[in-house]
Amino acid sequence: MASDATTDTTKRDFLYVATGAMGAVGTAVAVWPLIDQMNPDASTLALSTIEVSLSSIVEGESVTVMWRGQPIFIRYRTADDIAQSKAVPMEELKDPASDAERVTEGQEQWLVQIGICTHLGCVPTGQKSGSAKGDFGGWFCPCHGSHYDTAGRIRKGPAPLNLVLPDYNFLSDTLIKIG
């Protein structure tokens, strides 16, 4: 059972990320729900698919958007982030996946993943400038100490799996559709 301190940390982190997500939607990123007028249940579709413009995100920056009630972490990875990830021997990985398997071919600078720790579901830190990115430069889950690398792969701590990748595709170099 989590201690009060841990619970407080978790709540604070969630509020922090939720606030960041709202800011990202309002300023850095434009999100447009897609509404299919032909579908009688347009409200369901609006929640199921979003488009996110990447054009205002600068290299090295991360933004969070909400999709189906979950935080989606988008990071514009630096060349160093990518090189670090590619240099990791597969045998060192708890949930083996190459860097190429985590991104879209030709768009390897963009990492898009569901920002929920695969241990017990906390929201990791590492999105905001200055927030803890863990020992491998990616994300850190303070709940029980899981560290993810610059490809979102679990590298240390109790989480069993890499951060999950949502279904998404590039509509252009600067626009993705999630869902």
Ligand code: FES
């Ligand atoms: S929820 Fe336990 S380490 Fe993330």
